[in-house]
Amino acid sequence: xxxxxxxxxxxxxxxxxxxxxxLLVAIFIxxxxxYFREEITLxxxxxxxxxxxxxxxxxxxxxxxxxxxxxxxxxDISLPSARHTVAELRWQPLQQRQQQGGGRNRGESVSMDAxxxxxxxPRDTAGGNFLYRxxxxxxxxxxxxxxxxxxxxxxxxxIAIISGVITHKKIFKDFFTFRxxxxxxxxxxxxxxxxxxxxxxxxMITYSGLLLFMTMLMPWGIDAAxxxxxRDFFSEVFSRGGEEAQRPGNPAEMVDIxxxxxxxxxxxxxxxxxxGVTNPNRDNAVISLRVDRDxxxxxxxxxxxxxxxxxxxxxxxxxxxxxxxxxxxPSWRIYNVFTSLHMARxxxxxxxxxxFLFGIAGSAMAITGMLLWANKRTQQLKRDQVPGSxxxxxxxxxxxTISGLMIAIAAYFIxxxxxxxxxxxxxxxxxxxxxxxxxAALIHALLRPNRSGWQxxxxxxxxxWLAVPVINVLTTDSHLFTAVAWQHPxxxxxxxxxxxxxxxxxxxxWRLIRKPAPAKHAPRKKPAKRTAPSTTAPAGENS
Amino acid sequence: xxxLSITSRTLAAALGGYALSALCAMALAVILPMPRNExxxxxxxxxxxxxxxxxxxxxxxxxxxxxxGGIALVSLVFGALYLIGSPP
Numbered sequence: 001x002x003x004x005x006x007x008x009x010x011x012x013x014x015x016x017x018x019x020x021x022x023l024l025v026a027i028f029i030x031x032x033x034x035y036f037r038e039e040i041t042l043x044x045x046x047x048x049x050x051x052x053x054x055x056x057x058x059x060x061x062x063x064x065x066x067x068x069x070x071x072x073x074x075x076d077i078s079l080p081s082a083r084h085t086v087a088e089l090r091w092q093p094l095q096q097r098q099q100q101g102g103g104r105n106r107g108e109s110v111s112m113d114a115x116x117x118x119x120x121x122p123r124d125t126a127g128g129n130f131l132y133r134x135x136x137x138x139x140x141x142x143x144x145x146x147x148x149x150x151x152x153x154x155x156x157x158x159i160a161i162i163s164g165v166i167t168h169k170k171i172f173k174d175f176f177t178f179r180x181x182x183x184x185x186x187x188x189x190x191x192x193x194x195x196x197x198x199x200x201x202x203x204m205i206t207y208s209g210l211l212l213f214m215t216m217l218m219p220w221g222i223d224a225a226x227x228x229x230x231r232d233f234f235s236e237v238f239s240r241g242g243e244e245a246q247r248p249g250n251p252a253e254m255v256d257i258x259x260x261x262x263x264x265x266x267x268x269x270x271x272x273x274x275x276g277v278t279n280p281n282r283d284n285a286v287i288s289l290r291v292d293r294d295x296x297x298x299x300x301x302x303x304x305x306x307x308x309x310x311x312x313x314x315x316x317x318x319x320x321x322x323x324x325x326x327x328x329x330p331s332w333r334i335y336n337v338f339t340s341l342h343m344a345r346x347x348x349x350x351x352x353x354x355x356f357l358f359g360i361a362g363s364a365m366a367i368t369g370m371l372l373w374a375n376k377r378t379q380q381l382k383r384d385q386v387p388g389s390x391x392x393x394x395x396x397x398x399x400x401t402i403s404g405l406m407i408a409i410a411a412y413f414i415x416x417x418x419x420x421x422x423x424x425x426x427x428x429x430x431x432x433x434x435x436x437x438x439x440a441a442l443i444h445a446l447l448r449p450n451r452s453g454w455q456x457x458x459x460x461x462x463x464x465w466l467a468v469p470v471i472n473v474l475t476t477d478s479h480l481f482t483a484v485a486w487q488h489p490x491x492x493x494x495x496x497x498x499x500x501x502x503x504x505x506x507x508x509x510w511r512l513i514r515k516p517a518p519a520k521h522a523p524r525k526k527p528a529k530r531t532a533p534s535t536t537a538p539a540g541e542n543s
Numbered sequence: 544x545x546x547l548s549i550t551s552r553t554l555a556a557a558l559g560g561y562a563l564s565a566l567c568a569m570a571l572a573v574i575l576p577m578p579r580n581e582x583x584x585x586x587x588x589x590x591x592x593x594x595x596x597x598x599x600x601x602x603x604x605x606x607x608x609x610x611x612g613g614i615a616l617v618s619l620v621f622g623a624l625y626l627i628g629s630p631p
Contacts (some may be wrong), residue, residue: 005603011544012602158595166599210591221568221586224625225579236580329577331585 009163016163017369018394020156022401025366027150029405031135031205032359033128035344035352036494038083040128043494044416047122049478051085051113052487058257058275060117061087065280068110069093073248075277079114082349083490086111086120094248124426125416130434131409136209139431144216151217154209161202164195187375191368198361205362208342211335237332249284255315257287264289264308267320274305277312285312293323295346349489370398396442396449403457404441406501410464411437413498417468417475455512462505469495551607559614560597564590566621574628 033040042048061077069075072091079087092107111120126133133139137146195202210217219230226233254277261272274290287310307321328336340346344355374394381387387395415433423429445453469480478484478491485492544552571586572579597617601610 008603009599012599155591155594155598158591159598162595163599207591211587214587214591218565218568218587218590220565221572221583221590224569224629225572225583227630233580233583237584329581331581331588334588335584 006167009166013160013163013167014373016156016160018373020153020160021366021370021373022397023149023153024157025363025370025401026405027135027153028359028363028366029409030131032356032363033409034132034135035347035356035359036490036497037128037132039490039494040131041125042084042127042488042490044125044127044413045122046476046478048086048111048113048120049476049484049488049491051080051087051120052115053080053087054115056117057087057114058261061089061112061275062257064110064112064117064119065089065091069108070281071248071251072107072280073278074107075275075280077275079271079273079275081273082488085114085488087114088112123416123421124423125430126427130412130431136213139435147213147216151210151213154206157202158206158210161199161206165199168192168196184372184375184379187368187372191365191372194361194365194368198358198365201358202362202365204338204341208338211338212342248279249282251281252283252285252313254281254285254312255287255310260287260308260310260315261289263317264291267308268306280312283313286310286318287312295348367402370394370402374398392449393446396446396453399445399449399453399457400438400442403454403461404438404445406505407441407457407461407464408434408438410461410468410498410501413468414464414471417471451512455509458505458509458512462502462509465498465505466502468498548607552601552610555607555610555614556598556601559611559618560594560601563597563614563618563621564594566618566625567593570621570624570628573630574624 057079058077065072065075065077068089069091071094073094074092076090077087078084078090088109089112090107090109111122112118113120130139136150137143138149139146141149215222222230222233257275261275264272268291270291272289273292276288276290278286278288288307289310290305290307293305306323309318309321310316311318344352347355374391377391377394378387412430412434415430419426419429419433441457445457447453448456472495473479473481478488480492480495485495568583568586568590571589572583575582575585577585597614600613604610604613
């Protein structure tokens with residue numbers, strides 16, 4: 001190995017970074033969007049927007065369930081929340097009980113408008129879930145393969161983080177150094193700033209990313225300690241509490257649920273969000289009313305909401321279940337903290353925005369790193385020397401993953417509004433729009449891996465992001481100029497973020513077309529170099 | 544670094560590193576004096592960090608042989624711990 005330890009770390013950081021950088025940029029950008037995946041899904045289902053919770057919502061939900069599945073094995077009603085406007089009604093039909101072969105039995109479900117009580121059939125779309133799933137298993141390849149590839153990239157990133165920290169002997173000094181308008185140096189400073197600023201976040205997101213897939217990546221410890229049966233480990237750790245379903249009893253009239261809800265809400269001091277009924281309309285009906293637990297990031301991820309269980313016929317309170325107070329062992333605390341931070345399920349809206357910004361910082365770190373690599377080698381070229389094909393390739397792939405992906409995401413949203421609602425396999429077609437546009441951007445980037453290529457892509461991206469809210473005004477009744485959108489801040493924020501991206505794109509474009517300042521050492525102008533000072537511009541452009 | 548050295552180190556980092564962390568997860572899962580499920584998760588928490596460290600080790604030492612040697616040595620230690628701790 002040539003040179004010192006630090007030099008070898010710099011070498012490792014550079015090459016590991018280049019190899020997996022493109023994948024990491026895509027994972028970071030789509031993963032950041034996943035913090036708002038429910039908002040995105042909501043935005044992409046405009047049919048559900050005009051729905052607000054009313055005092056009658058529950059009665060109407062029970063009426064719908066009685067109509068569709070009066071003798072189901074169980075009912076489950078989720079009332080609307082800030083991130084979901086319609087009521088979700090699910091039920092398990094009686095008959096399906098026998099065929100409990102392999103997979104989870106999800107039963108059937110409908111969405112109900114919360115103030116009219118009509119069943120809503122939103123357009124077919126994968127919504128925010130597509131971007132969310134892409135960030136951990138990619139698309140179009142077997143799930144397992146995609147997950148392994150993403151986990152490999154994640155491990156590379158963990159290595160890049162550790163070697164990156166080692167590379168910077170003056171990590172804190174570097175952090176406070178920013179030399180804008182100096183080409184290469186500015187990119188390096190921007191890369192350092194975004195990396196160090198959010199270093200705890202980057203470490204958390206990569207390490208927890210591996211932990212979330214620990215059963216796939218590292219089952220050996222589980223097998224070693226549970227040689228009889230791997231499942232014992234899961235039932236010991238992740239059990240959600242047994243729900244022993246009784247056989248359905250004789251038909252009987254059920255008690256009115258409303259007074260029970262008032263009782264439970266008074267008891268917990270919180271609104272009831274989920275209502276479950278086992279054996280509805282039978283003499284052994286059981287009603288369970290659930291409120292959201294107080295978020296705690298060391299707690300287990302699933303289950304454990306406070307519940308009150310009532311007899312479904314006479315309305316007597318049977319039991320009150322609280323989240324278990326069992327002390328959690330230190331290692332599980334670490335696991336819980338890391339994985340809950342990764343998914344931010346505990347987060348209130350403000351915290352969620354903070355995570356979103358950190359995700360953008362992470363994307364910016366990966367992006368500036370990639371641009372830095374290409375920029376450095378461009379500057380090393382001698383005067384009048386033409387960039388070699390490998391440098392062109394890197395430039396093109398940078399462009400395709402950075403501006404190309406942003407163009408494709410905007411196209412995905414636009415496709416959601418413009419594809420006919422009745423189209424067959426509509427959800428898949430939206431995803432096809434995404435990939436076709438991304439492919440076109442890739443081809444364009446490989447053909448024009450230079451400054452004008454960047455200008456064209458950034459310009460197109462800006463126009464498309466601006467077009468999203470505009471097309472929304474033209475095609476729906478819940479755009480920025482209507483009360484419906486503002487009733488649900490989640491909806492308005494999607495449009496606003498699109499506008500913010502358009503703004504960031506416009507700024508980047510302006511930096512790109514401005515004539516480069518006459519640099520003293522006159523380095524060759526190269527793609528996006530002039531955007532250097534605007535750390536926030538490429539950053540803001542990438543969610 | 545010669546291409547051969549880079550290839551060898553890469554293999555040491557990937558295969559050796561993974562084997563090392565798998566053995567670490569197995570050893571800690573059976574040898575730590577705590578409830579089984581806690582020992583398992585502790586092993587996994589350590590294993591992932593160790594995997595990254597092994598890769599860094601593989602590229603920081605003077606020769607590819609040394610990279611393999613170090614990883615093999617630590618793997619052997621964990622392997623032995625696993626054999627000691629595993630139920631008969």
